[in-house]
Amino acid sequence: MTSHNWIDLAQDADTGIETLRAHFEGHAYDPHWHDSYLVGVTEQGVQQFNCRRARHQSTPGKVFLLEPGDIHDGEAPTADGFTYRMLYLDPQWLTREISTMFDKAPDHGELGFAHTLTTDDALARATTLAFATLHHGELKIVRQTALDGLLERLTTHLHWRTRYGEDPRLPLVAQKAREYLHAHAHEDIGLDQLALATGVDRFRLTRAFKAAFGIAPHAYLVQLRLATARRLLARGEQPATVAMALGFADQSHLGRWFVRAYGLTPALYRKRCSNLPDS
Template sequence: MTSHNWIDLTQDADTGIETLRAHFEGHAYDPHWHDSYLVGVTEQGVQQFNCRRARHQSTPGKVFLLEPGDIHDGEAPTADGFTYRMLYLDPQWLQRELGAVFDHAPDNSQLSFAATLASDARLAQATSLAFETLHRGELKIVRQTALDGLLERLTSHLHWRTRDGQDPRLPRVAQKAREYLHANAQYDIGLDQLAAVTGVDRFRLTRAFKAAYGMAPHAYLVQLRLATARRLLARGEQPATVAMQLGFADQSHLGRWFMRAYGLTPALYRKRCSNLPDRQTRGL
């Protein structure tokens, strides 16, 4: 990350919502995914990213909407870079808060965004207001009112879709491999081992997995570990402990992958989300 790039991150204690404001020039971050719903607004410049097999360019005032598991990257195609603000919404919180609007969810379904990029001035305004109240730690009633305004605007961009685990369009080989990775993410899993579980050779496995999820099994495993690392760090776990628990070679190994995906170190992420002091800083 160059000296021109910066990140300002906090976490709301009541809702667990992370608020992030950042500026990047050139390459911002490698392809990765989150286990949260992402709602963000581009403030300045052109925010270019690949998601759902399409390239998007978000310009000032546009809202980008990503679901848990959506693989995306980020870069600035223009010299002045881009600035954006983002809300990371916990899926359980979102579904609970929208319960009164959507009544009961259909069986085996989850909330989904209709489009990745939206030109909705009122949603952009509601997103920015929610960001400001959470990021600045306004009174609880002010934060809740702003979030209600965001949810009200967000409903027109949400619908229910079938969960991936039961989606007949995804090859069974890819599903079995994904389930195995989720169940054994902390172990040093080899392709031969994964192929044996799915009953095909390594090459067919990799092709099926990439076709279904947009990245190779090894890359998916790293992203799965990183998503878990975010949760553990936000709860106050030390980076070295998280690295060991999730199967990274050491704290430095976790730090390199974390930086490439999110643009900040595990220690800084932990500090911003948990407000706990660091006991160690080596190898971040």
């Protein structure tokens, strides 16, 4: 990060929701994904990002909505950069809370967002209020009231959909490769090994994977490990321990990838989420 970039992150102990406010100039972060639902508002500047095979530009007041697994990046196309605030909503928490507002969920159903970027002033205000109450540790009843307001407005952008076994939108070889990566994420997987598991050569595999997910298999594997690293660090695990457990060469190797994806170091992320001192 340059000296002009900054991140302010916290985690609500009751819900596990992370709140983040940040400013970036130029390149912000590499393609990555989260295990959470992301609801954010651009405060200042132009927030440009690629997601779902489209380029989006979020300007002040617009709300961006990302699902778990949505690969996205971030950059500022203008010199003054961009500032935004965001909520990371745990999927289990969101499903539990939102199910009371919807009719019965379909069998094998999961929540999805209708749009990645939207202009909805009421949702922007509800997101900003929920962020403020959580980030600054307001009284529990105040936080819960603000979250209820957010969820009530969010239902206009959420819908139940059938969870796919095989996703008809994606090539089968890409799906098989993704499943294999998830099952063997901690191993030192080679392209030959992945190609053998999917029944095609390395070149067809890489082309199919990049066409389906926007990044190469090796980059997807790194992001998969980083998503796990976030969960472990938030629980208070030490960066060095996490790096070793997830197959990174060492702590500095984890740190380089973590900063490129999330804009802050593993140690700082751990401190902000767990409130535990470094040992």
